[in-house]
Amino acid sequence: xxxxxxxxxxxxxxxxxxxxxxxxxERAARAxxxxxxxxxxxxxxxKGRTExxxxxxxxxxxxxxxxxxxxxxxxxxxxxxxxxxxxxAADRPRGKGRRVKAESVKxxxxxxxxxx
Amino acid sequence: MPVGExxxxxxxxxxxxxxxxxxxxxxxxYPLPDDTVPLVMEPRFPLTTMNGAVVTxxxxxxxxxxxxxxxxxxxxxxxxxxxxxPLGHWWSEAARGEVWLYLNGDGKLKCTVIKKSEDDVHAxxxxxxxxxxxxxxVKAEEMALGKLRDITKPHQYRDYVLTGTFIERxxxxxxxxxxxxxxxxxxxxxxxxxxxxxxxxxxxHPIGYYEGTFAGAMVPTDDVIAALLCMRGDEVFLxxxxxxxxxxx
Numbered sequence: 041x042x043x044x045x046x047x048x049x050x051x052x053x054x055x056x057x058x059x060x061x062x063x064x065x066e067r068a069a070r071a072x073x074x075x076x077x078x079x080x081x082x083x084x085x086x087k088g089r090t091e092x093x094x095x096x097x098x099x100x101x102x103x104x105x106x107x108x109x110x111x112x113x114x115x116x117x118x119x120x121x122x123x124x125x126x127x128x129a130a131d132r133p134r135g136k137g138r139r140v141k142a143e144s145v146k147x148x149x150x151x152x153x154x155x156x
Numbered sequence: 157m158p159v160g161e162x163x164x165x166x167x168x169x170x171x172x173x174x175x176x177x178x179x180x181x182x183x184x185x186y187p188l189p190d191d192t193v194p195l196v197m198e199p200r201f202p203l204t205t206m207n208g209a210v211v212t213x214x215x216x217x218x219x220x221x222x223x224x225x226x227x228x229x230x231x232x233x234x235x236x237x238x239x240x241x242p243l244g245h246w247w248s249e250a251a252r253g254e255v256w257l258y259l260n261g262d263g264k265l266k267c268t269v270i271k272k273s274e275d276d277v278h279a280x281x282x283x284x285x286x287x288x289x290x291x292x293x294v295k296a297e298e299m300a301l302g303k304l305r306d307i308t309k310p311h312q313y314r315d316y317v318l319t320g321t322f323i324e325r326x327x328x329x330x331x332x333x334x335x336x337x338x339x340x341x342x343x344x345x346x347x348x349x350x351x352x353x354x355x356x357x358x359x360x361h362p363i364g365y366y367e368g369t370f371a372g373a374m375v376p377t378d379d380v381i382a383a384l385l386c387m388r389g390d391e392v393f394l395x396x397x398x399x400x401x402x403x404x405x
Contacts, residue, residue, distance in 0.1 A: 078181070081386070155359060
């Protein structure tokens, strides 16, 4: 598992663990779980696409990812937030999501975002 | 610390703060408060004292030009300047100026618009951003550049290094995004007839930002990486978490 965390002072903090080492594995799993609880978002590169991690299964050390629908706001809505232009309900995430072994993908964690 | 002064002690302090943050489970780190520009933190950020934090002591701080102007206006209208209590202010596109809400000497709620030219505001933001750059580390920016190189195509990285900007089209919405260093991301709709239409400028920073500047808590390229990954992985989230505006800043 390789997880980069964008960091204020360091630029990029790298978390990695040896999947065969249970202590390291547990420590990394705890860190990921904790980050998600604190509102961090994690993106992983999976099959050539960037996917957002929905949840994490610490026991199996697996990310659970889902597709998120492409929704954009038009110019008018950008200044007076009202309705969203939805690109089809079929795109909505549903079900339990797909599981991805944490050690098999490269991820990046980003702290909660503030509008500036 | 004076603007532009480099200090190894400052770098060591930054490293210590980073270590402290990680030991507390804050993997995103803690931002450095600026001398004069207050931090605006993401509401869930656990160190609530950081919100609005500045390093300079209160008694050493000068009132903002706007407050000074309000105090002068208060004298003209014959109520004590000390009684003015600003409640908040924001930029209004419609009014083309800053809207200020305040309580006057009688405790009545007042609202005033201070007209400013966009050029003045932009120049002020650029200067303040330059000042805030002392809170970032060159090492962190270099790390972020390395990461950006890994996640972008060679021509995008080249564009970024040379111009501070690169473009990527969203495969979902087909919106073009212009990712810019130290500036909001521009979302553009490329119509079939070839015309380009700016949908919005998206401004957002992980953890927080320095008020009234383009500077985020993280180094500029980390802000760009965050916006890029959000666009690729969850476009809706990017739009939801950013301030949407049609002007820079």
